[in-house]
Amino acid sequence: MDSNDRKLDELRARIPSFTCIVGCHDCCGPVTASSEEMARLPVKTEAEHEAALAELSCPHLGEHGCEVYSERPLICRLFGTTPSLLCPNGRRPVYMIDRRTEQEIHQFLARTRQVLV
Numbered sequence: 001m002d003s004n005d006r007k008l009d010e011l012r013a014r015i016p017s018f019t020c021i022v023g024c025h026d027c028c029g030p031v032t033a034s035s036e037e038m039a040r041l042p043v044k045t046e047a048e049h050e051a052a053l054a055e056l057s058c059p060h061l062g063e064h065g066c067e068v069y070s071e072r073p074l075i076c077r078l079f080g081t082t083p084s085l086l087c088p089n090g091r092r093p094v095y096m097i098d099r100r101t102e103q104e105i106h107q108f109l110a111r112t113r114q115v116l117v
């Protein structure tokens with residue numbers, strides 16, 4: 001496991017979790033991720049990517065929600081945990097993410113090559 005993979009797991013563990021509205025996927029859409037995260041996701045065809053993008057959706061959003069939940073990208077995990085990415089439906093963790101973790105996530109995103117999921 002390389003250092004980016006380790007950092008990814010560490011950052012994931014530091015993001016506070018919270019319970020979403022059952023069946024809600026209002027915050028899903030075209031998102032980007034690092035190659036380390038992409039390597040953990042199932043490969044989608046170009047046609048699947050294009051179909052999702054045409055609907056401003058994500059190729060991993062299925063009928064029953066996110067199909068890659070345990071491996072969803074950092075940006076999906078960050079959503080709703082910081083005042084800069086508030087859940088439009090008012091859901092949030094008891095304690096929002098700490099500033100240092102959020103900064104480290106943005107540093108990770110900036111130094112890893114991001115591609116459209």
Ligand code: SF4
Pocket residue numbers: 019020021024025026027028079080087088089090091
């Ligand atoms: S964070 Fe909010 S908008 Fe996103 S899935 Fe959860 S409840 Fe829905």
Ligand code: SF4
Pocket residue numbers: 025027028029031058059060061062065066067068069072073076117
């Ligand atoms: S990876 Fe999952 S949580 Fe993230 S945008 Fe796609 S469907 Fe939504």
